[in-house]
Amino acid sequence: MTNEQAVALLDLARQAMKRAYVPYSHFPVGAVVVTADGSVFSGANIENASFPLTCCAERTAVYAALNAGHTVIETVAVTAERVDSVTPCGGCRQVLNEFKPADHDMTVILDGPEPTILQLADILPRAFGPRDLD
Ligand code: THU
DSSP states (O other), X not given: OOHHHHHHHHXXXXXXXXXXXXXXTOOOEEEEEEETTSXXXXXXXXXXXXXXXXXXXXXXXXXXXXXXXXXXXXXXXXXXXXXXXXXXXXXXXXXXXXXXXXXXXXXXXXXXXXXXXXXXHHHSTTOOOGGGGO
């Protein structure tokens, strides 16, 4: 993952963020995921008057990829309008973990003055995942 690639993915996440439905928090978030074959899916957070039903941007993007038939996510990039370097919430980290590649970690890109490029294990160490059930 080069810095230029990360910048390009964050640009797409910012485009997706424009579609956030955030009448309660006024905290728009945008995300993109890149699947094993290089397909890109985006998402924004979708809130609900019943607050716990809110779906974060990351999960909206992951579920768009799954709904199109992809089950392996190589990379996720996340941006938020109101803060630098927003990181996926705990629930989204666990959902991302479910779809990481079998033989290497998922790349996580955070927005900011410069992109921060991490691995999922950096933000979800010692994760519990599907292979623990084998
Ligand atoms: N949110 C996300 O979409 N992703 C995150 O990683 C953090 C939180 C959303 C959920 C809610 O719509 C708003 O941000 C405030 O929590």
